[in-house]
Amino acid sequence: MTFNTVSFLVQVGVLILALALLHKPLGVYMTGVFTGTTNARPERLFYRLAGVDADADQKWSIYLRSVLVFSAVSILVVFGLQRLQGVLPGNNGLAGVDPWVAMNTAISFVTNTNWQTYVPEATVGIVVQMCLLAVQNFLSAAVGVVVVLALIRGITRTRTDRLGNFWVDLARTSFRLLLPLAVLAAVTMVLGGVVQNFWATDVVNQATGVQQSIPGGPVASQEAIKILGTNGGGYFNANSAHPFENPSVFISLFQVFLLLLIPSALPYTYGRMVGDQRQGYTIAAVMGTLWLASTVLMGWGVAAAQGSATAAAGGLGEGFEQRFGGAPSAIYAAATTLTSTGAVNVAHDSLPPLAGGTAMLNMMLGEVAPGGTGSGLYGMLILAIIAVFIAGLMVGRTPEFLGKRIGPREMKLAAMYILVTPALVLALTGLTVLVPEQVANAPSSGPHKFSEILYAFTSGANNNGSAFGGITTSGPYLSALLGVAMLLGRFLPIVLVLALAGSLAQQRRIPQSSGTVPTHGWLFGSLLLAVTVILTALSYFPALALGPLAEGLIR
């Protein structure tokens, strides 16, 4: 397996070019979707049937309650119908899903994690995939977007306790933004070889005598939103390494483009909505710098091809697909962990140690470069508030962010946000390594055993969903603990963001003065970059040293 550096650089360049060309039209389009005031006739019908008062403007607490109630109902429905799979139509002969697995999967898809503790081919039929899991791919992505939308409204609105209408935001994001893009993406994928039918095909090779049942299913439609909504739950167990999910290197590159598309255009929308494009570009520049640095680091980690087993093979190969090779696998592995996607076109467990470590580091950054749909931007805005606070300490002034005072309440909310995921990851990993029976679920030896457990909780609490797949998580203990990590890792930050949005919206706007720290430009961008990296390093470095860094030193 080769690592072609020129090809790597060309592909990175193509991605940058494509995203740069599209961020503005998509950003403008999204602004229209989010700020539109009229509803089309089918939307009015939808609201009437759903019992939504489309004109209501919700307080932050009601907005939050809607997020939580909708997500709770979704979890219960996805859990319950998986349990009933045996009596549902379209189950492909599969029985009801094991309760622990069903619970973990329901939480996983509603929290936009899409951690797959189940083996799809042996666990879920067409209807569960299509009507439960793929639907949550849309809705969980949309929830991420509406939360950042509420935060932006909190910044732009003054002296109000209203943040908008959750149901209308959710419907518009799903139907006006995600659905049309998903149709385009899905059709492109079918043209590229991704399957979209509802049956398996029996084939017989008369010459060799081999008989196979070639699987089918609504793969392209699920694949499109899996990537576009930074979800990552594959139709097949091997995810985007499976030839039917990712048939060629062209589709592989297209998938990386798609998963960066919405998160990298949202900063432009943010800039437009706050009325200062420089704000958006500064955020986008920080995201882009981190993405580029991390992708290069991943490329270097893959190309270095460390590891005793890798050396025994004479190079990369284990877990890689021949049609991709080194460069496309590295680009994919970086993008999927920098967003909250977790789709994989190479088995992360078998990646060379420093590449596997980079995947973990990417998630530990909080998935902000450019992050999940919506969640990446709200994560970055929280970091911007922390950066403003630190700058305020340096110049000895009360920090302000876009004309809003960052007082003790706002700062407490932002600080708690930053602490949630490291606390979850480190506490749950620490707890698990103390239980010998659970450590046995990670089959490796040496530091890689620790890496597998650390990766699982990092991925769960950050709602990524990729895995060091050697670990078995279908038992009650890890199903439940990862379920807790996914739930708290998703909804505690959302509670804090919406509380912050509510508190910002109530303030009046402070006029800019000579003492205001500007939140755009090189200086602030560099500060934001430094804050992001330093916070991550301080939180996770010891854990990384015990896992992937130790592995990288093994000869």
Added chain:
Amino acid sequence: MNTFLGYLRQAGTAVRFLALATLVLGLLYPISVFGLGQVLAPAQANGSILKDPAGHPAASALIAQTSADDQGAQDPKWFHARPSAVKWDPASSSASNLGPNDPNLTKNIEAARKTVAAAEGTDPARVPADAVTASGSGLDPSISVAYARLQVPRVAAAHRLSDGDLLALIQRNTTSGLEAFLGQPSVNVTTLNLDLAAR
């Protein structure tokens, strides 16, 4: 009490919203994509199925197809695919998920190297990495050009063909141009063996 009623009312809205969204996103959307796929690209949408000269479906161009015994030893008459963690069974898919320093993986790789070297009658040092490592999906249809060429003498003898004939077949089933540049030159063993059978 008011809060409780508020929650209840919102739960009702959530259930109705979810049901309606499922109609659109869970049924209308995938069925529309299915319809578009069947019109625009039926071959791809149905799994890139290839037919034999008699017109019967024989394989998917995208999925590994190899004749192997219960121990996983592949039929010496045909070109071999890469090792698979799922024995090339398309009803499942998986990588080995063994770590880069895993002693068991090293053992597997060393054993595979011996097997391949013996099967091809060559020096173990000449066996390329893709021949001894399990793919990410377990269904990888492709191998490196080096591994395909390594297999030529064995397959040529079994089919009474010249090495040159086989090298031409390999060439025909190798990715080229932009595809090979973005990825790497790869030989599709599934289509290669079908071409070989059709001769």
